[in-house]
Amino acid sequence: QKEVEQNSGPLSVPEGAIASLNCTYSDRGSQSFFWYRQYSGKSPELIMFIYSNGDKEDGRFTAQLNKASQYVSLLIRDSQPSDSATYLCAVTASGSRLTFGEGTQLTVNP
Amino acid sequence: GAVVSQHPSRVICKSGTSVKIECRSLDFQATTMFWYRQFPKQSLMLMATSNEGSKATYEQGVEKDKFLINHASLTLSTLTVTSAHPEDSSFYICSASYRMGYYEQYFGPGTRLTVT
Numbered sequence: 001q002k003e004v005e006q007n008s009g010p011l012s013v014p015e016g017a018i019a020s021l022n023c024t025y026s027d028r029g030s031q032s033f034f035w036y037r038q039y040s041g042k043s044p045e046l047i048m049f050i051y052s053n054g055d056k057e058d059g060r061f062t063a064q065l066n067k068a069s070q071y072v073s074l075l076i077r078d079s080q081p082s083d084s085a086t087y088l089c090a091v092t093a094s095g096s097r098l099t100f101g102e103g104t105q106l107t108v109n110p
Numbered sequence: 111g112a113v114v115s116q117h118p119s120r121v122i123c124k125s126g127t128s129v130k131i132e133c134r135s136l137d138f139q140a141t142t143m144f145w146y147r148q149f150p151k152q153s154l155m156l157m158a159t160s161n162e163g164s165k166a167t168y169e170q171g172v173e174k175d176k177f178l179i180n181h182a183s184l185t186l187s188t189l190t191v192t193s194a195h196p197e198d199s200s201f202y203i204c205s206a207s208y209r210m211g212y213y214e215q216y217f218g219p220g221t222r223l224t225v226t
Contacts, residue, residue: 032213032214034214034215036217042219042220043201043203043217043218043219043220044154044203044217045217046214046215046216046217049214088153088154090215092213096142096144096159096207096213096215097156097159098144098156098213098215100153100154101153102153103153
């Protein structure tokens with residue numbers, strides 16, 4: 001079992017729709033959860049982090065964490081073509097080492 | 111805030127030569143810096159973790175004598191690829207962490223290395 005698993009994608013949504021990205025993790029001791037966006041040929045950009053159960057909203061982005069289910073998700077409302085990228089879920093257990101999922105490629109169609 | 115720079119952004123070198131990549135945190139002091147490598151269409155692979163003033167911790171399978179890491183200050187870390195070979199051609203990305211206890215990592219723009 002992979003430590004961090006994401007929908008393999010690709011995920012395609014129409015412009016203006018809600019994009020839902022999912023991630024599960026295996027280490028129940030995981031404490032910090034991150035979503036990064038990576039455009040093709042570029043480095044990852046941190047867009048959300050969440051540490052407590054529940055929802056965290058930042059503009060069009062909402063991160064949801066359920067530690068009991070070992071599940072974290074990212075919702076993108078009013079998706080725009082500029083949101084088309086690969087989204088990486090990352091988790092830390094103890095210490096500062098990030099464990100990344102393989103990423104989900106999102107395409108938003110105009 | 112939390113800006114990380116890398117230099118150079120692209121480098122082409124001949125097989126057998128060494129290449130140094132710099133990673134700087136521009137507006138914060140980085141308690142820890144990380145070096146990753148990413149091959150096309152693959153996820154990030156952590157190579158090593160470094161803390162200022164101490165030796166880097168390398169991930170399993172990463173040759174520490176080939177990938178030399180120096181973390182001389184709280185704002186600068188360098189990665190030197192020694193005796194580079196074509197298989198070392200990759201996208202090298204550094205990141206820096208500054209919030210103790212929370213561990214967000216902010217990534218530099220990356221360095222694309224091509225070894226001919």
